[in-house]
Ligand code: B12
């Protein structure tokens with residue numbers, strides 16, 4: 001199938017796609033829109049393929065030296081709001097010598113029509129064939145987008161095997177999942193670890209200079225040059241050897257210019273990177289209908305399950321002044337009426353009270369509303385939420401205790417007591433909030449049925465306390481539960497993942513326990529998905545290069561949009577694992593429910609997130625001993641290794657600054 005498509009994408013793209021390196025030098029690439037447009041009335045939500053959003057950019061193809069296609073490997077409605085892509089898109093387009101266009105996953109209805117009419121994967125900005133760009137940068141927030149990568153490459157006519165590519169775009173991955181890109185290593189030319197702002201600009205420079213010099217040495221040379229850019233990993237420059245029992249013996253560079261370890265990128269001064277300055281305004285409905293301003297990066301709370309918290313350390317706060325400017329400029333350039341203050345734990349910003357009060361004062365009496373993803377379980381968070389909802393309705397508040405029992409919360413290092421939680425939600429109900437949402441996980445290391453059943457007790461206590469605090473019975477609580485997936489670069493990277501029948505059985509018992517008290521139970525909503533997708537996520541999170549063949553098999557078998565329950569098929573993944581893995585002496589269980597030993601070489605050990613491996617192991621042991629660690633933002637450093645490795649330190653206030661008054665326009 002790939003061969004046929006490649007052929008017609010070449011035809012579609014015209015001369016440029018098949019003439020080798022000169023393709024990269026200068027040529028016009030026509031828009032595919034005239035051929036695409038007649039097909040759009042025949043598909044669902046055609047607007048998602050049209051482009052032209054407010055603040056989007058289409059630059060002159062021939063006026064630039066380097067051309068990026070940026071992809072979020074999910075549907076437009078999920079991908080458009082993604083901040084990572086929006087930041088990189090704007091940064092690249094600001095350069096006079098480069099352009100960036102966006103592409104998203106194409107739904108099966110249009111995919112079939114495109115294949116029928118010989119049209120390849122296209123960008124929504126210039127509707128240019130993705131195969132005509134120099135680079136295809138894909139952002140992986142979650143591993144469940146991997147089959148969509150293959151679908152896009154195939155539709156673009158780009159060979160799936162990175163080693164078979166010659167003049168096609170360099171395919172690179174970024175985002176959190178790129179911290180273990182091994183399962184997709186066969187399909188990638190590069191991966192970028194960590195913050196992308198500086199990295200994409202440096203990559204653009206290297207590609208530009210190489211092209212200007214006549215592309216010496218072809219693809220092998222550009223890869224070797226890019227391997228020297230800090231944070232860039234070129235998988236094919238590393239060999240993986242296995243032990244007879246299936247574990248990895250070692251991973252070693254096979255290229256003189258490849259570093260022994262690849263260290264992640266960290267942007268040190270967020271104020272210097274106030275992007276996106278002009279957020280995109282979606283044309284179609286999306287999952288996030290608001291503007292987001294990232295208020296800090298990193299997290300030092302040390303929740304042991306949270307990969308995002310670990311790999312984005314250290315904490316770097318954006319100053320109150322820059323936040324105020326970004327909110328104002330973003331609103332002015334988009335017309336959005338809601339602003340979300342984004343980060344991993346927004347209430348932890350050292351000047352959050354000033355930010356929230358300042359913004360609430362500034363937009364008092366206007367249509368602009370503000371929101372904070374509330375996860376911290378304390379009364380202060382309720383005060384912030386009250387401030388933010390001055391203008392609007394007090395509908396729902398969200399907290400994330402994550403574990404049902406005090407014991408399991410010590411294991412995962414989520415330091416919150418049941419009393420704190422009840423006090424906090426009572427304050428919320430007393431302040432007029434009607435609905436509280438609580439996030440939990442099931443299948444955590446050392447977990448028993450009893451730990452999960454505690455969630456029922458907690459939910460009942462919440463309703464009891466809520467009714468007293470509110471003075472009426474009209475209070476609700478929603479319990480939302482996800483299955484835990486051990487992630488690379490966390491203390492749980494060695495843990496056995498809980499099998500899905502156990503997770504499902506525990507969740508069934510929990511539901512029964514919640515409904516056992518009918519009077520309280522009817523005020524509690526329970527949301528959970530079955531445990532099977534998490535097993536696949538576990539395979540893709542901690543997999544190695546041998547898992548690449550499973551992903552390919554699943555894709556060949558029709559797998560895509562795996563993050564969508566209506567498209568996901570566990571059986572398809574199980575089948576592919578059974579076909580592909582036995583020849584290596586491994587299995588789906590081997591990758592997921594098996595606990596790893598201290599000395600096992602993990603597939604991502606050569607990829608440096610800054611965290612000290614010994615510290616991670618020690619934290620894993622402390623977890624098993626049910627010992628907590630403090631937040632190093634406020635207490636002395638506990639030597640996780642990040643600050644010295646990244647040559648930076650925690651950057652927090654208070655700065656003593658205030659929100660600058662707005663100057664009338
Ligand atoms: C807003 C948000 C959402 C929104 C919007 C999603 C979207 N389209 O962006 C919604 C609510 C829809 C959502 C959904 C989900 N999310 Co979410 N989400 C977030 C959140 C809070 C912010 C993301 C963000 O904008 N970050 C800021 C930007 C700037 O960072 P970034 O995207 O990582 O990009 C930077 C770098 O990674 C890099 N980079 C990124 N891409 C690329 C590409 C290239 C080529 C290069 C060079 C560099 C590069 O450069 C960027 C700038 O430095 C994060 C937590 C967080 N603070 O990061 C969770 C988070 C990303 N989400 C997460 C999860 C699990 C999900 C869901 C799977 C939840 C679910 N079970 O349904 C879905 C998946 C949706 C999907 N199919 O993609 C997890 C990912 C966990 C993981 N990988 O281990 C996170 C980290 C939360 C967490 N703590 O667990 N999410």
Ligand code: SF4
Pocket residue numbers: 300313314315632633636637638639640641642643644649650
């Ligand atoms: S090195 Fe110390 S201060 Fe820096 S993130 Fe790690 S524990 Fe915190």
